[in-house]
Amino acid sequence: MIKLERVNKSFQNGKPAVSDVSFEVNTGETLVLLGTSGSGKTTTLRMINRLIAPDSGKIYVNGEAVTNQETTSLRRNIGYVLQDNGLFPHYTVAENIGIVPSLLKWDKKRIEERTRTLMEKLHLPPTEYYHAYPQQLSGGQQQRVGLARALAADPPVLLMDEPFGALDPVTRASVRKEFRSLDEISNKTVIMVTHDVQEAFQLGDRICLMDKGTIQQTGTPAELLFAPANDFVIHFFQEQRLLLELNAVKLSDIRTLLPTDHVTEKGSPILPEDASCWDALEQMTTLSKPVYYSFDGKLIRIDSAALMQAFTQYKQTISSNGRSTRLS
Numbered sequence: 001m002i003k004l005e006r007v008n009k010s011f012q013n014g015k016p017a018v019s020d021v022s023f024e025v026n027t028g029e030t031l032v033l034l035g036t037s038g039s040g041k042t043t044t045l046r047m048i049n050r051l052i053a054p055d056s057g058k059i060y061v062n063g064e065a066v067t068n069q070e071t072t073s074l075r076r077n078i079g080y081v082l083q084d085n086g087l088f089p090h091y092t093v094a095e096n097i098g099i100v101p102s103l104l105k106w107d108k109k110r111i112e113e114r115t116r117t118l119m120e121k122l123h124l125p126p127t128e129y130y131h132a133y134p135q136q137l138s139g140g141q142q143q144r145v146g147l148a149r150a151l152a153a154d155p156p157v158l159l160m161d162e163p164f165g166a167l168d169p170v171t172r173a174s175v176r177k178e179f180r181s182l183d184e185i186s187n188k189t190v191i192m193v194t195h196d197v198q199e200a201f202q203l204g205d206r207i208c209l210m211d212k213g214t215i216q217q218t219g220t221p222a223e224l225l226f227a228p229a230n231d232f233v234i235h236f237f238q239e240q241r242l243l244l245e246l247n248a249v250k251l252s253d254i255r256t257l258l259p260t261d262h263v264t265e266k267g268s269p270i271l272p273e274d275a276s277c278w279d280a281l282e283q284m285t286t287l288s289k290p291v292y293y294s295f296d297g298k299l300i301r302i303d304s305a306a307l308m309q310a311f312t313q314y315k316q317t318i319s320s321n322g323r324s325t326r327l328s
């Protein structure tokens with residue numbers, strides 16, 4: 001668990017980089033810090049692992065103020081992933097992944113097992129890459145090693161600063177998907193910095209939208225879209241609105257508006273319970289056929305027309321309930 005209470009930070013020029021920032025992130029939750037360049041995201045993140053000291057306010061990690069925790073042990077409980085991966089070029093992939101477990105004095109066998117497990121999970125076959133050096137890997141593979149290294153000692157907290165920012169769009173999308181499906185992160189408190197709106201919507205349970213050092217709104221992707229706190233929030237998402245709405249609305253939100261006749265045959269993979277309308281459309285396009293979704297033990301088949309009809313109806317319902325934006 002991470003909690004920030006009224007945190008402030010100014011640098012030498014006196015201009016506030018972070019003003020009165022407060023939020024709480026629970027275990028198992030991913031909070032995305034989103035905002036334009038210079039809005040204070042990285043400064044906020046770096047105050048959590050004490051790379052930067054706040055001028056005022058309190059920061060708690062796992063119930064204890066970070067200032068009461070010894071920096072070394074605090075940082076060993078926090079996995080940290082950076083945009084440029086920060087791998088040691090003269091260490092092999094396995095040595096890079098094993099850094100924190102070695103510092104924690106795990107025995108060799110345990111480190112090797114953990115390294116191999118993480119490499120398998122992150123699609124880096126140990127037979128090929130265990131003894132390789134970072135420069136022999138592609139950018140996407142290096143970023144996976146960086147992620148494995150951050151996860152190696154199973155820290156309860158993961159901080160990620162633009163972790164996929166240096167990757168090309170295709171690699172970025174695939175590493176992002178892998179990250180989302182990693183069982184390793186389900187029991188962690190994760191804070192991720194990005195300026196990529198789609199990434200925020202795909203990975204964040206909640207998003208904290210920042211501008212000029214202040215929080216404009218913290219909420220679920222759907223809350224930011226359908227119940228924006230102010231004009232800044234409305235305008236920030238305007239350009240990609242439809243795409244974001246399709247990402248924010250889950251099939252579970254529209255299930256009563258989907259066809260009720262259930263089927264028994266299984267022609268395609270069944271979409272996960274938390275799949276979004278966008279996930280469903282993506283699958284339909286990839287497979288060129290309808291997809292399946294299960295709720296209340298019933299399997300239903302959804303085609304794109306039924307999906308878009310239900311999605312439009314859902315939007316009309318929430319807008320007539322007064323939760324829609326002034327611009328939609």
Ligand SMILES: Nc1ncnc2c1ncn2[C@@H]1O[C@H](COP(=O)(O)OP(=O)(O)OP(=O)(O)O)[C@@H](O)[C@H]1O
Nearest residue numbers: 011012017035036037038039040041042043044195
């Ligand atoms: N070490 C520093 N010394 C002086 N000013 C700094 C320092 N670090 C950050 N700042 C300033 O603080 C403000 C917030 O910077 P920060 O890096 O936190 O923003 P950001 O939202 O992460 O931006 P970006 O997306 O571009 O990385 C900016 O105005 C920046 O110039």
